[in-house]
Amino acid sequence: MSSPKFRDLSAGSKSLVLIELGIFAGALLFSVYLNSVFLFVEQPDTPNNLVIAYALLFALIMQLTSLALGLYNSKLRESIRGVVRRILVCVAIGFFVFSLINPFLGSHPLPVELLALSSFLSLLVMGIFRAFTLKVDFFGFNKRNILVLGAGERASIIEQRMRRDVDRQGFHVHAFVVMPGDHEAGIVKETRIELEESLVNYAMENQIDEIVVASDERRNNLPVDELFACKIRGIEVTEILDFIERETGQVAVNLIYPSWVIYSNGFASANYLRNTLDWIFNASMAFIMLLFTWPVMLITALIIKLDDGWKSPVFYFQERVGLDGEPFNIIKFRSMRVDAEKNGAQWASKNDDRTTRIGHFLRKYRVDELPQIYNVMRGDMGFVGPRPERPEFVQTLVTNIPYYNERHNVKPGLTGWAQLKYPYGATETDAMEKLKYDLYYIKHRSFLLDMLILVRTAEIVLFGKGR
Template identity: 80%
Template sequence: ITLNESLVEYTLAHGIDEIVVANDERRNNLPVDELFACKIRGIEIIDILDFIERETGQIAVNLIYPSWVIYSNGFASNNYLRNTLDWIFNASMALILLLLTWPVMFITALCMKITEGFNAPIFYRQERVGLDGEPFNMIKFRSMRLDAEKHGAQMASENDNRITKVGQYLRKYRIDELPQIWNVLHGHMGFVGPRPERPQFVQSLIKNIPYYNERHNVKPGLTGWAQLKYPYGATEADSLEKLKYDLYYIKHRSFLLDILILIRTVEIVLFGKGR
């Protein structure tokens, strides 16, 4: 927009109550005096990163500049009290969930044996990257064919043709994730956090996506903000989109946000909205 009047006059004349400052403008020809004049007249001045974060629930990784990461609000540090409370919460929830869901897990195992033979394995163990980049073995109910990775490691995708008939129901209702209660009890995972990825993929994604390694500063989770907001993705572009939500979660991580994510996850499980 070409202004024939000052920025202050323009905003007051048009009833503008907020100005979003784009990243490039912040670095170069920022009209500081006029923006300050607007601010003292009650007009909100907001950085584009904060605007996108507020409106979309994600952090625009491609727009981040180093000083924003250091000086922005959020990204609260871990401490002994917080870690202890997290452990108590996750362990208690895991034991309660185990007591509530063991009949479902027993029936699931029985169905898998009946449909695929009594020699077919029930569980699937796979190495994933956890807190601080440490690897661990994540346990799931096997939802794919035994030869699913005969051509090498592949990312899961929507309508994956490697999924068995029983596996389709397991994934739809997130039942395949229940054995990860064991990972929670062992301290490898929490109930809420970024989903852990395989080392083969992580090495490549760290090289190609800025700030990707920052998601390993918190424990991975059974469910997370990115899982609620973004579908299965099998490409690097999908991983970038999920990272935007993961960083939002890490920045705003709190007990209340965890509860919100868990409630929405329960809704997905109960109404079969899983992907």
């Protein structure tokens, strides 16, 4: 994607450019002012008009890098983390470029410490400002105006599962276009239209940013030429599965068809370095975690003994299904009665009456999971991944839920994307919902996503938000 020119930017983008021009220039002027007050860096007296010229030059360089990195593209679809990453790169490049030309600015070059302070202030203020603009959609950067091609069963998932405002923070649904072959039991409450004109003309006239293809019947039914024309005019064309995945953080298992899996990126990691270093990273993290948590585990073992008798077992071993469907024994602190499964394997529920008195606490704060550090060190599990299920349940789930076996393409984990996004589940329906998140994790897994999951899991543990 080429960098946009200023004249090609939208009115909202132009406003943003002018405001952030002031932010960048103000950051350097404020740094010079702070230095004149606190004198933390030696600087020869510089004429005020020269300082203003430096500030404008600094701002110009920062703005050029911002333009190059797409920060003023009205079609930029990034989360606040993505925007901050771009700002960080922008400020780093701007600082580097200004540092190179600074010695050639005459007899009054700016100290590099002032440039560093100006860059830091720019990053701080820009990050806060962009977070605010994204939150309130002040410049129209946040919401896309989408047109859904289809008004049947596949399209209805948007109406049924993404009906709240919080579900539509990133987009506004303009309308659902009725297509031949759509099931009648589809869109009920939202706007349905029947196009009598060109799709391209309609999309351009109504300032559509994105077309979501969600028709029920696709063979010889899609206006391919029209979609192609929309695409080359800058209108994004997205398949319903990819749209749901992007907006909800899950893969819609009930809508998957084989060709989507074949052509879709992800699912099998081609990063051989990551795969090679995976065990080293997890084992090292497990060893560090063990150093910090062994006193907690020792106290937990003593409390279990005191609560349930000295002859009662502290640990609970249970067979689970791991990578490539291979079984392994998971180890946990026992949080249920010894006879909890006298009638056979059962799903654990949120307020399970088989849980011991101390077990409720252990499960709420995830303390019962700590012995699984041993499983991580053995290589049976990683820190992040789909939670392993019992073979008795997996056999049924693989039969009843399509693509359930795909979750065994990666190592199971102590915590996972599904555990963060979905409440505690104890039914086959819950397993289906959690699979949607597990498949999303498998498809998008990366070091940054793993770090995000670990940080949010720490929040759950610290504030007792667990089951």
